[in-house]
Amino acid sequence: MRRVTIFGATGSIGESTVDLIARDPDGYEVVALTGGRNVGRLAEQAKALNAGLAVTAFDEGYAPLKEALAGTGIEVAAGQDALIEAATRSADWTMSAIVGAAGLLPGLEALKQGNTLALANKESLVTAGPLLMAQARAHDATVLPVDSEHSAVFQALVGEDINAVERIIITASGGAFRDWPDEALKKATLKDACTHPNWDMGQRITIDSASLFNKAMELIETREFFGVPADRIETVIHPESLIHALVGFADGALMAHLGPPDMRHAIGYALHWPDRGHVPVDRLDLAQIGQLNFRRADPARYPALRLAREVMEAGGLAGAVFTAAKEAALDAFIAQHIGFLDMAGVVDATLTTLSGEIAASGDLSLDSVIAADHLARKTADTHIAALR
């Protein structure tokens, strides 16, 4: 029996992970499940999977969670310290699927066990990729990508020499506004941005897909995960979302990974790795699909892509500032305090304001990353206030 823990179990990635694990009750012992505000769902999952521990990230969730799990024997805890404590409990495989920079500390802690971290939380890599990967190396732990693009690259690289890689191409669906004229984007509403043409995901990543901030994070994630220089990482709009990524080699060959837009594919790969087990996703019928389309991702239309390039070039604390500013801007858009196009403006302005701090950053430490995160949120808030 493999011991597993799921951080962010109540979210979109968490639910898909729970679904896969629930299909094989004899295969897994669930050490811990964590959630945020959705305490009712966390309790249901903990009961269904007979988890050892259920943790809500917020103190106020403790009493309702305790009540919902009364008499089950499942341990209950709440708060940030409890999340970190859950990461210290011995598990062979841990899913990191908290949304946002909040996923960084539990991920870093889980790596200390020297086991496997399945990483959906892309913000960890964007914010502090060098720290996370160094932690994995120091403890001989394995980090497996769960983002579909990075899982695809990882699979295309099996048995290959990374030095023979000429380029990595990650595809982008183009999100909710793929076919909107540029002019209309100014008036895009929250509701418009929350509808993804292909994927069923959490609200935040769905909006990030519409602005291509999700793709921007993935460009940085690719650099951090695979160590390939930024100028060898490309993105292309692929409306069908069936090819998730391609790897180009020195001989001109391009290896593409195809699969249905169902995150259980990438999660299942990470769960069964290094083997391939059965994963209950639709099988592609290529004749029925007929054709696949591609178009260039225009950086003028998608400033997030330009910002990602600037962040990769700057290095140091630029990723932490970028993630924090993007999260503050996204919060403000969700609260309907700023417009859709303002998000990129806020991130751009925050990076510019803090360019001196970024240039002076040197080697990353957890303390410097946390300080940069706080400073960037404060700075972004002043830029947001100026727009209201």
Ligand code: NDP
């Ligand atoms: P969701 O918003 O659906 O779920 C987020 C999870 O994190 C929930 O369990 C939520 O709890 C919990 N959570 C929210 N805030 C906090 C916090 N401050 N501290 C601790 N836990 C918190 O997100 P997704 O599942 O869509 O995404 C999760 C991660 O995976 C993100 O980093 C995303 O970029 C990445 N990802 C997602 C994909 C997808 O298809 N959804 C694809 C590839 C990557 P609750 O809901 O109970 O409040």
